[in-house]
Amino acid sequence: MARTEPGPSDDEQAADDQADDDQRASRVSRWNTDDRAAARKGVAVGLAAAAYGISYGALAVAAGLDVWQTCVMSLLMFTGGSQFALVGIIATGGVAAGPAAIASAAILGIRNGVYGIRVAPIIGAGRWRRFAAAWVTIDESSAVATTQPTLRSQRIGFWVAAFSVFIGWNLTSLVGALIGNALGDVRVYGLDAAAAAAFLGLLWPRLRQVQTIAVAAAAAVIAAATTPVLIPGLPVLVAGIVAIIVGGFNWFVSPDPQPEPPGIPT
Amino acid sequence: MTLWLIVIIASLACLSLKIAGYLVPPSLLEKPTPARIANLLTVALLAALIAVQTLGSGNRIVFDARLPALAVAALLLKLRVPFIVVVIAAAAVAALIRAVF
Numbered sequence: 001m002a003r004t005e006p007g008p009s010d011d012e013q014a015a016d017d018q019a020d021d022d023q024r025a026s027r028v029s030r031w032n033t034d035d036r037a038a039a040r041k042g043v044a045v046g047l048a049a050a051a052y053g054i055s056y057g058a059l060a061v062a063a064g065l066d067v068w069q070t071c072v073m074s075l076l077m078f079t080g081g082s083q084f085a086l087v088g089i090i091a092t093g094g095v096a097a098g099p100a101a102i103a104s105a106a107i108l109g110i111r112n113g114v115y116g117i118r119v120a121p122i123i124g125a126g127r128w129r130r131f132a133a134a135w136v137t138i139d140e141s142s143a144v145a146t147t148q149p150t151l152r153s154q155r156i157g158f159w160v161a162a163f164s165v166f167i168g169w170n171l172t173s174l175v176g177a178l179i180g181n182a183l184g185d186v187r188v189y190g191l192d193a194a195a196a197a198a199f200l201g202l203l204w205p206r207l208r209q210v211q212t213i214a215v216a217a218a219a220a221v222i223a224a225a226t227t228p229v230l231i232p233g234l235p236v237l238v239a240g241i242v243a244i245i246v247g248g249f250n251w252f253v254s255p256d257p258q259p260e261p262p263g264i265p266t
Numbered sequence: 267m268t269l270w271l272i273v274i275i276a277s278l279a280c281l282s283l284k285i286a287g288y289l290v291p292p293s294l295l296e297k298p299t300p301a302r303i304a305n306l307l308t309v310a311l312l313a314a315l316i317a318v319q320t321l322g323s324g325n326r327i328v329f330d331a332r333l334p335a336l337a338v339a340a341l342l343l344k345l346r347v348p349f350i351v352v353v354i355a356a357a358a359v360a361a362l363i364r365a366v367f
Contacts, residue, residue, distance in 0.1 A: 040349070040350070041349055044349050044350040044353060047350075047353075048353050064269065065269060065273070066269075069269055069270060069273045072273060072274075072277070073273055073276075073277055076274075076277035076278070076281065077276060077277035077280045077281070078280075079280055079284075082276070082280050086272070086273075086276055088324075090269070090272070095267055095268065095269060095272070096267075098267040098271070098272040099267070101272055101276065102272060102275050102276045102279065105276040105279065105280060106276065106279040106280060106283065109279065109280035109283045109284070110283055111311055112280070112283055112284045112287065113283040113284060113286045113287040114287060114307060114311065115287060115311075116284055116285070116286065116287015116288045116290075117287045117288075117290045117294075117304065118287075118304045118305075118307060118308060119287075120287065120288045120290070120292060121292050123288075130288050131285070131288075133288070134281075134284045134285045134287065134288045135281065135284065137284050137287065137288075139315060142308070143308070143312055146305075146308045147308075188361060188364060188365075189357060189361055190331070190335060190356065190357035190358060190359065190360030190361035190362075190364070191357060192319065192332055192360070193320075193331065193332040193335035193336065193339075193356045193357055193359065193360035194353050194354070194356050194357035194360075195319055196316055196319040196320045196332060196335070196336050196339075196356070197335065197336060197339035197352055197353050197355075197356030197357075198349075198353050199312055199315050199316045199319065200316050200336060200339055200340060200343065200352075201339070201343060201349045201352050201353065202312060203309065203312040203313060203316065204343045206308075206309055207309075211306070212305075212306065212309050215306050215309050215310050215313070216309050216310065216312070216313035217313070218310075219309070219310035219311070219313040219314045219317075220313040220314060220316060220317035221317070222314070223313070223314035223315075223317040223318050224317045224318070224321050224322075224327060227318060227321070227322050227325065227326070227327055228325055228326060228327060231325075235314065235318060235322075236311060236314040236315060236318060239310050239311070239313070239314035239317075240307055240310050240311055240314070242310050243303060243306035243307040243309065243310035243311075244303055244306075244307070246306060247299065247302045247303035247305075247306040247307075248299060248303060250299070250302065
């Protein structure tokens with residue numbers, strides 16, 4: 001800041017201006033391109049997931065839950081697959097099917113625990129922060145977090161996705177519960193295809209090495225093949241075994257591997 | 267068993283499973299093989315989710331409008347179209363196919 005004749009009040013002014021500039025500069029430099037891309041993915045994924053919440057809310061009340069129970073599940077359980085499974089089983093079996101509904105929701109929820117193992121190093125330390133992170137560790141937040149190039153963008157991606165989905169999902173669960181069946185079949189809007197496309201978009205940048213492509217292809221085939229024979233939730237977990245085997249034996253390693261986006265920070 | 271009991275028990279079970287992942291010691295992931303497996307697990311779980319989301323319907327495999335929609339999404343991703351556009355395009359393709367056929 002140019003000053004012609006520095007005096008006591010000018011020095012204070014200059015110091016204040018410098019402090020303002022420093023603050024502004026650190027705010028601007030805080031988010032680089034990777035960070036912004038991660039945040040955009042987080043929001044986009046949140047929107048796609050939130051759109052599903054309406055159908056969950058409607059299905060829940062159709063199954064016999066009241067609006068409060070519907071919303072408490074979205075708040076507390078907060079994992080779409082499990083919520084749909086529980087509501088679906090109650091819809092056909094009633095309260096008597098309670099144990100099966102609980103078991104089904106839990107089995108579908110195991111993968112969130114697996115995500116947690118993977119995402120925990122990204123989240124970092126702090127008991128309450130980790131607890132909060134665990135609460136919102138789901139398909140979308142984990143997928144965004146583990147597909148970013150830097151630790152910062154991984155964190156930003158995780159929390160933006162988690163926040164977007166949490167707000168969106170809970171709001172639309174309530175809306176769905178309130179408007180009930182008026183929306184009709186969400187497949188009319190192609191939302192199920194949108195969810196598949198969102199997951200594909202998150203997986204896409206990782207499909208560069210032979211090993212990852214092989215694992216993805218095998219996992220997809222195994223999950224599809226076991227869907228008719230296993231209870232919902234199990235096919236996805238069984239497909240995960242592919243990763244353990246290929247990774248454990250380190251098969252399909254290409255002679256000149258391209259650097260993968262860093263998975264776990266060292 | 268009441269509905270509230272079902273809701274609360276199932277919710278706490280899922281929350282516990284999430285927390286369990288965070289209790290696994292991080293030193294487990296510092297060796298190359300567990301780290302590699304963890305990375306591949308992400309890939310495998312995502313791919314499996316995509317397969318089930320695209321082809322699954324309860325306990326059955328159903329080939330419907332989701333498949334061409336996903337094919338279009340893959341093409342757009344290859345063409346480096348922005349993420350949100352890909353998602354919307356997939357929804358639009360599926361909705362269009364279902365509206366016409």
